[in-house]
Amino acid sequence: MNRRTDIRQREPVEVMKTYHLTPEQLPFDLDLTLDCGQVFRWNRAGGQWAGVIAGKVITISQNGDLITYDGINEAEIIRYFNLEIKAQEIISQIKYSISKYACETGIRIDELFESVASAGAGLRIIRQDPWECLISFICSQNSNIPTITKRISLLCERYGKPIGNTIFGFPSPADLARRGEEELRTCCTGYRAPYLAGTAQYVLRDPDFLSRLFNYSTQDAKDELMKLPGVGPKVADCILLFAYNRYEVVPVDVWIRNIITTLYPEVSSRRCNRKECSYNDIADFCREYFGEYAGYAQQYFFASRQNLPVKQGERV
Numbered sequence: 001m002n003r004r005t006d007i008r009q010r011e012p013v014e015v016m017k018t019y020h021l022t023p024e025q026l027p028f029d030l031d032l033t034l035d036c037g038q039v040f041r042w043n044r045a046g047g048q049w050a051g052v053i054a055g056k057v058i059t060i061s062q063n064g065d066l067i068t069y070d071g072i073n074e075a076e077i078i079r080y081f082n083l084e085i086k087a088q089e090i091i092s093q094i095k096y097s098i099s100k101y102a103c104e105t106g107i108r109i110d111e112l113f114e115s116v117a118s119a120g121a122g123l124r125i126i127r128q129d130p131w132e133c134l135i136s137f138i139c140s141q142n143s144n145i146p147t148i149t150k151r152i153s154l155l156c157e158r159y160g161k162p163i164g165n166t167i168f169g170f171p172s173p174a175d176l177a178r179r180g181e182e183e184l185r186t187c188c189t190g191y192r193a194p195y196l197a198g199t200a201q202y203v204l205r206d207p208d209f210l211s212r213l214f215n216y217s218t219q220d221a222k223d224e225l226m227k228l229p230g231v232g233p234k235v236a237d238c239i240l241l242f243a244y245n246r247y248e249v250v251p252v253d254v255w256i257r258n259i260i261t262t263l264y265p266e267v268s269s270r271r272c273n274r275k276e277c278s279y280n281d282i283a284d285f286c287r288e289y290f291g292e293y294a295g296y297a298q299q300y301f302f303a304s305r306q307n308l309p310v311k312q313g314e315r316v
Contacts, residue, residue: 019074021065025083029122030062033081036123036303038242040136040149041156041170053080054129055161055169082124082245090247090293091117097291107266113290113297116308120300125242130210131203132170133243134228137235138195147188154187155196173207176200195230202228218246233279241295250286250298252279258310259301260286 021028034042034049042051048061053072060069060077069077078084094117098110139151159175160168176184177200184193203209213221218240225236237251250256260267260282267277267285290297301308 016059016068016070017074019067019069019077021067021083024086026065027087027122028062028081028083028124029120030060030067030081032120032123032303033126036120036299037145038299039126039128040140040145040152041132052163052167052169055163057164057167080127082127085124087121087124090296091121094290094293094297097293098289101289105266105270112263113300116300116304117297119307120303123296123299123303125245125247125296125299127245128243129170130213130239130243131173133239134199134203134210134225134231135170135176135196137238137242138192138199138230139189140238141192141230141235151188151192155184155189158187173200173204177204192230195228198229199231213244218249221246222249237283241299247293247295248287248291249295250283251295252282253302255302255305255310256298257282259305259308262310263308264289 030049031044034051035044039051042049044050048059050057050059052058053076056071058069058071060067060072062068067077072080094113098113101107102109135155136148136152139155140148143151155171155176156168159171159179161175163169176196179197181193181197184196189196209224213224216224221240221244222233222236225231225239226233231239234251234253237249240246240249241251252260257277261277264285266289267282271277271281271285286294286298
């Protein structure tokens with residue numbers, strides 16, 4: 001059998017369901033949400049997105065306030081895309097935090113955030129499965145989005161369970177734990193192979209590990225995640241933001257480092273006592289400046305990264 005995971009090859013369905021977004025759920029931008037580096041298993045073709053959620057193949061598209069979809073129910077759409085959260089309230093809270101910081105420090109009015117927030121207002125941080133998010137961001141280390149997507153696709157193709165003629169689910173901890181490092185390297189994982197194997201074995205031995213973290217404080221959850229092979233501060237923060245929706249968490253990749261240190265000189269003048277700001281310097285500044293939704297602010301900047309006057313970063 002030709003095991004391929006190109007979700008775009010799914011046979012078209014005859015009847016699609018529809019869901020009208022309420023005024024409280026707007027703005028919402030499906031394209032921006034699925035194409036901003038937080039998830040890697042969605043493909044777009046012919047105006048539609050196709051992906052897998054909880055082992056089910058999903059087809060979804062948007063036209064204004066109308067969502068057209070198949071393979072998922074209305075409640076699952078609202079939950080996965082976090083549509084119960086009011087985007088404008090998030091932006092208002094961030095702006096309030098910025099204005100408070102400005103009053104306390106006497107810095108300039110932040111027209112830059114106004115710009116990226118306007119462009120990214122419809123973006124939602126989705127609610128990902130913790131296991132898939134964990135493995136995906138271990139795969140993401142020192143890589144760009146096309147390479148990450150290729151690695152994850154190969155893992156699913158070779159070790160996931162079939163859920164369609166050419167579509168495969170995400171491999172479980174057991175699926176990965178029984179693979180050797182050399183075998184995992186055939187999925188273009190390189191030095192990440194022992195991390196993937198070790199993490200899968202850890203979670204297989206403690207199947208409640210990831211679910212317990214929902215009840216932990218953010219710092220305690222981060223400490224626990226960093227016990228896993230290959231999980232450092234940035235990978236842990238990605239998992240906390242995209243799977244556990246800890247919106248105060250700020251993953252600092254090459255892009256965010258360049259954006260904050262270049263466009264926000266306050267981070268250097270107020271927090272850094274060295275030539276180069278540390279990971280924590282930048283993350284702590286963002287939390288102090290953007291407030292409890294600093295993770296959302298970070299994602300607005302990442303979504304607009306190609307249009308900002310900073311040095312471009314290849315890695316995520």
